Structures are given as C-alpha cells and as structure tokens.
Amino acid sequence: MAFSTRAHASLEQARAYLDRAWASAGLAGRRLQVRHSLRMTVAAVLAFGLSQLLHLPWALWAVLTSVIVTQLSVGKSLIATVDYMIGTIGGGVYSGIVGMIMPHATNLEIAITLAIAIAPLSLLASANSRFAAAPFTAVMVLLLPTVTHASSAQSAFFRVIEVAVGCMAALAVSFFVLPQRAHNLLYEAVARILAKMSDLLPVLIADMHARRPDTPARRLQGEIGAAFRQLAAVSTEAARERSAYFNVDPDPQPLIDLVLRLRHDIVMVGRAAAEPLPPDILQHLDGPIDQFGAAARDFLQGSAAALMARRAPPPLAGIETAYAAFSETFTGLRSDGLLRNLSTDTAERIFALAFSFEQMRADFAALAGYICKAANIPQTDETKNSDAKIDEIA
Numbered sequence: 001m002a003f004s005t006r007a008h009a010s011l012e013q014a015r016a017y018l019d020r021a022w023a024s025a026g027l028a029g030r031r032l033q034v035r036h037s038l039r040m041t042v043a044a045v046l047a048f049g050l051s052q053l054l055h056l057p058w059a060l061w062a063v064l065t066s067v068i069v070t071q072l073s074v075g076k077s078l079i080a081t082v083d084y085m086i087g088t089i090g091g092g093v094y095s096g097i098v099g100m101i102m103p104h105a106t107n108l109e110i111a112i113t114l115a116i117a118i119a120p121l122s123l124l125a126s127a128n129s130r131f132a133a134a135p136f137t138a139v140m141v142l143l144l145p146t147v148t149h150a151s152s153a154q155s156a157f158f159r160v161i162e163v164a165v166g167c168m169a170a171l172a173v174s175f176f177v178l179p180q181r182a183h184n185l186l187y188e189a190v191a192r193i194l195a196k197m198s199d200l201l202p203v204l205i206a207d208m209h210a211r212r213p214d215t216p217a218r219r220l221q222g223e224i225g226a227a228f229r230q231l232a233a234v235s236t237e238a239a240r241e242r243s244a245y246f247n248v249d250p251d252p253q254p255l256i257d258l259v260l261r262l263r264h265d266i267v268m269v270g271r272a273a274a275e276p277l278p279p280d281i282l283q284h285l286d287g288p289i290d291q292f293g294a295a296a297r298d299f300l301q302g303s304a305a306a307l308m309a310r311r312a313p314p315p316l317a318g319i320e321t322a323y324a325a326f327s328e329t330f331t332g333l334r335s336d337g338l339l340r341n342l343s344t345d346t347a348e349r350i351f352a353l354a355f356s357f358e359q360m361r362a363d364f365a366a367l368a369g370y371i372c373k374a375a376n377i378p379q380t381d382e383t384k385n386s387d388a389k390i391d392e393i394a
Contacts, residue, residue, distance in 0.1 A: 036070075036071075036072050038177065039070055039173050039174060039177050040066075040067055040070045042173050042177050043066040043067065043070045043169050043170045043172075043173040043174075044063050044066050044067050046066070046169040046172070046173060047059075047062040047063045047065070047066035047165060047166045047169035047170070048062070048063050050062065050165050050168075050169055051063070051162065051165060054161075054165065056158065056161065056162055056165065057158055058144075058158065058162060059162075061140070061159060061162040061163060061166065062162040062163070062165040062166040062169070063166065064166065065084065065162070065163045065165075065166025065167055065170070066166040066167075066169045066170040066173075067170075068080065068084065068166075069081045069084050069166070069167055069170040069171075070170040070173060070174060071174070072185070073174075073181060073182040073184075073185050073234075073237050074174050074175060074181055074182060074237075075181070075182030075236075075237030075238055076182065076237045077170060077171060077174040078171070078237075079236070079237060081167045081170065081171055082130075083129065083130045083132065083133070084133050084163065084167065085163065085164065085167055086130045086131060086133075087125070087130060087131045087132055087133030087134040087136075087137065088133050088134075088137050088159065088160055088163040089160055090121075090124075090131055090134045090137075091121055091131070091133060091134030091135065091136070091137030091138045091141070092137050092138075092141055092156040092157075092159050092160045093156065094117065094120075094121060094134070094138070095117045095121070095137065095138035095141040095142055095152070095156060096141055096152050096153050096155070096156030096157075098113060098116055098117045098138075098142075098152075099113065099117075099141060099142050099145070099151075099152025099153070099155070099156070100151075100152055100153055102116060104142070110142070110143075113142055114138075114139070114142055114143075117138040117141075117142060118135050118138050118139070121134040121135045121138050122135045137159060137163075140155070140159055141155045141156045141159055142155075144159075182234055182237035182238040183238050183252060185234045185237070185238075186231065186234045186235060186237075186238045186252050186255075186256075187307050187308060187374065188308065189227065189230050189231040189234050190231065190255060190256075190259055190304075190307060191304040191305070191307050191308045192227050192230075192304075193224060193227045193228065193231065193259050193263075194259070194262075194300045194301070194303050194304040194307070195300070195301060195304045196220060196223050196224045196227055197224065197262060197263070197266055197300050198296075198297045198298075198300035198301045198304070199220055200217065200220040200221065200224065200266060201266060201269065201293055201296055201297050201300070202293055202294075202297055203215060203216055203217050203220060204217055204266070204269045204270050204272075204273040205269075205273070205289055205290065205293040207273040207276070208272060208273045208276060208277050208282070208289065208353075209276060209277075209282065209286070210276055211275070211276055217270065217273070221270070224263065228259075228260075228263070231256065231259070235252060235253075235256055238252050250370065250373045250374060254366075254370060255367075255370050255374075258363060258366055258367050258370065261359070261363050262360065262363050262367070264359075265356045265359050265360040265363060266356070266360075268352045268353070268355065268356035268359075269353060269356045271349060271352050272349040272350065272352050272353035272356070274349065275345075275346075275349070277346070277349070277350065278342065278346060280338070281333070281338065281339075281342075281346075281350065284329055284332070284333055284338070285326070285329055285330065285333070285350075287325075287329075288322070288325045288326035288328075288329045288330075289326065289353075291321075291322040291325055291326070292319075292322040292323060292325075292326050292357055294322075295318040295319050295321070295322040296319065296322075296360060296364070298314065298318060299314050299316070299318065299319055299364055302314030303364075303367055303368070303371060306371050306375070307371055307374060310374060310375040310376075311375055311377075312371070312372065312375060312377055313367070313368035313371040313372060314368075316364060316365060316368055319361055319364050320361070323357060323358070323361045326354075326357055327354075327357075327358075330354050
C-alpha cells in the first residue's frame, strides 16, 4: 500500500514536471502534435534498425511504411496498418504473378506488364480504400527488378516483408512510446462540443427576448456541426481500439448518441428562438427560462471539464431546481388558458421549448452517469438511474 502511494506521488510529480516543461517550451497547446512527431521519429529509426538487423535489401520501404502508418492515435494507427498491409499483400501477390507470367525484358513489354498489373488494382482501390496501397506496390514490384536485378517473385516477397517490418515498428511505438488513445481524443472532441453548446444556449435564450439581426447563433451552430464531423472521424478510431481489446474504457457509442440528442434538444430551443416570444408570455416565463438556461450552461461547461479530467460530473441539483420552476410556470400558463389565443406557430414554438427542456434534463442525467463510468467512480444518488437512460439511448 505504501509503495503504491509513493509510486502514485512520483507519477504525479513527473506529470507536474512535464507540464512545466511543456509550458516553458511554449508547447502547452501542441502536445498532441509533438507527441506524434516523436512517435514518428522513433518508429522510423526503429524500422531502419530492424531492417539492418534482418539484412533486408531495402530499408527504405520499411522506414517509409513506419512513417505512413504512425498516426495520431493508437486506433488510427491500427486502421492504417491493417489497410496498408491488405493493400500491400494483395498488390504484391497479384503483381508478382503477373511479373512471372508476362515477359518484361524490353521497355514495351514493361509498359504492357504495368498496364495489366495496375489497371485491375487501381479499379479495386477505387472501389475499396483498403487496397489503396495495391497499385503502388505493383509499381514497386515490377520496376524494382530493373534496378536490383531480382525476380518479380523476390521483389514481391521482400516488399511484403519490409512493409510488415515497418508496420510492426509503427505499432510497437504507437503502443509504448507516448501512446495516444483514440478514446482520449474522443473525450476531447465531446468536451469541445459540450463547451460550444454552452456558448450557444445563452445566445438562443437571448434571441427569445428580442430580435437580433447580428445574433451569432448561426455561426455557433456551424462550429458545433464541424465539431461533430471531427467526432465522427475519431469515433471510428475508438471503435477499432475497442474491437481489438486495447481499451478498457466504457463503450463510447452511448456518449456519442447522448451528445447527438443534446444537439437535437438545442436545435429545438433554436426553433423556439426563431422569433422573440410574445411579451405577455415572457413576463411569466422570462425568469424560469433564464434560470434553466444558466443552469444548463453551467452543467455543460462542468461536464466538459469533468470528462477531460476523468472526475465526477457537476451536480444536477441546479438543473432539477430550474426545471421544476419552469415546469410549474408553464403548467400554470396552460391552466390559465394563456396559450389558447396564440397563433399556431407561436404555440408550437413554446411547446417545443418546454419539450426541449424536459429532454435536456433527462439527457443531462444520462450524461452525468456516463461521466461517472468514464471516471471509474461510483455513481451518485442523482445519477443512479442513468444506466437505464443510457441503455435506452444505446
């Protein structure tokens, strides 16, 4: 126990030292890029060393492969490695067979052989991106013998071996040298989305009070859309990591579904904010709307920080209190008949706002439950029922 405590303290000291080093070097905001640069450098050197140790004829292809498949995350490196190996093996086997069957002693014969080899491989690569390396491999297999004076079969064999060496070097470095898990990148992408939602929500609520031609709502919606596209790319890498049993984090798909639902909730709020609400309605709902908006903004910001730090989510008490005040006021408006004389469009927007707040409240509870799982901490009383919500979403 004492050893574990000392080891944890030493690790924290090392992290603090690295944080100061990053900051003093002016690289605090470029950690991901610097780590990737270091991994790629180590992978290239390792691939060269392995090529020399194995006495491979061309270290060039092993080194190039290691640089190509060393990606920003472990998941992306896995995807790149599998795709590159599939393309290399397919292209190497096919072009090796073509090279053994077709004569290619003259330039004309080489050109014809290249056409026969590359045409079907390029068609295959255009239909399936996993074979993107196949045409390139065919060129190497068929043209290298003109320099090395090896046979097409030997060229294909060594091409596959050298690529395999480069892939192994890249994967080893991705796993053991400053590894960057795709799950961490996914959490960062989700945190950015939640932060942008916290910026957008107050803008939409302000638009309900008065018409603003210069409202930044459209720009912020566009930024959220761009953030979701980044999340979609990272989620594929995280799924590959999880399918290969290289990550013990909870399944990220429910989290992705949750933020998508939150986006739909905010879209409905935007629908309600398309035009300012009538003054006679605002005089009743003004305070409850602002209260819920402030509570939701704070919860989104706190959730983004908690997800990044793998700590407990912010409390839901503020959301519950604000929603209760809004729900009570809204129910009173309906009971008093104040919504009956509104136009159809206005009534639809007010009911959409009420529905979006109700959905947001439920989605916040599910989000808090997922953050507890990601942080590997017991769920609080506020989130103990969130597992059912997450299962419904999944």
